[in-house]
Amino acid sequence: MRFTKLRLTGFKSFVDPTDLLIRDGLTGVVGPNGCGKSNLLEALRWVMGENRASAMRGGGMEDVIFAGAATRPARNFAEVTLVLDNAERLAPAGFNDNDALEITRRITRDAGSAYKVNTKDVRARDVQMLFADASTGAHSPALVRQGQISELINAKPKNRRRILEEAAGISGLYQRRHEAELKLNAAEANLLRVDDVLEQLA
């Protein structure tokens, strides 16, 4: 699956609907300081399910909504759509009917985020798993922030291992293992409670 288009509406400085076409080969984004280059990368991270406001350089998630300018009022929502080429039908089951996959995240003030894949409502987790299975996602080491290279050099081995895991295509399995562990812990806690109840009945 290849990213082909990023569409932003009301996201940070991109108040009007804006399309970034990602064609075959290398795409470069150039512009003066403060014109919104980093905002584009953040939009990509955000639509893939980023939940840390700090990764968006904000105090809260609603900070991604256009905050207004001298001549334009603030917006009430922000929306980002990422279009992927799915001609080879590599998307997970349930999302494989079309040649293109459109993932949309929308945040509305005081109402939080909602996600869609090809107009179908989905959960944040579905989007995160979709990208993890494609060996990418909001936390992918392939998205390099300013200053991240020096962070990586100083990182602990456990954090560096994530890069190898992504290269091996097992990021999705790793996430599923974590969820299975949480379920196992919950089941063990329930068993202990059942033991307590049985003891009381005996």
Ligand code: ATP
């Ligand atoms: P540099 O080359 O200096 O790194 P850049 O091109 O990467 O700059 P960004 O950091 O992406 O620029 O964009 C910063 C701009 O986005 C600033 O002008 C800032 O005011 C604007 N901006 C950020 N969040 C919002 C928001 N919620 N509403 C309106 N504008 C915003």
